Amino acid sequence: MAKRLNDHSSLGDVLKEIIQKNNLQKGMDKIDVRDAWKNLMGNGVNNYTSEIMLKGTTLYVALTSAVLREELSFGKEKIVKMINEELGREVVKEVVLR
Template structure:
């Protein structure tokens, strides 16, 4: 049986406790990273993005344009910094463009 925090817990505290107790943070991070990529990169890049996948601390992005992949490869460090700022903590350490 789950333990009760107290009679007056806020919804956010209860949800945080639920996520921690059920080890759901990795799955939530995968979804949040996809959303962050879409918000930060805009429609121009998103039109050429086929797949976004988070494995551990590495973000894999599959692109359909070799030219765009080459352009984005010059700014990998900036992409990591922008996504981590969007997430509010360090989630990714490396970006691999395919």
């Protein structure tokens, strides 16, 4: 039988329980990483971003500007650190710019 939460559980606790029980964390991470990229990079970079995809612990970002891709490639470690700080845990270990 399913565990019943008490009447005083917060909505956040209930959602965390649902995510954990149904193994939805990987899907939530994909959404959270996209949102973190958009928030951290701003409109300038987002205008040239065509696709953001998380596979395992690797973040793949497709950019339409070769110049921007080259510029961002110098700061991959910083991007990983910023995204993980935004999410509050280590989700991304590597960034691949396409």
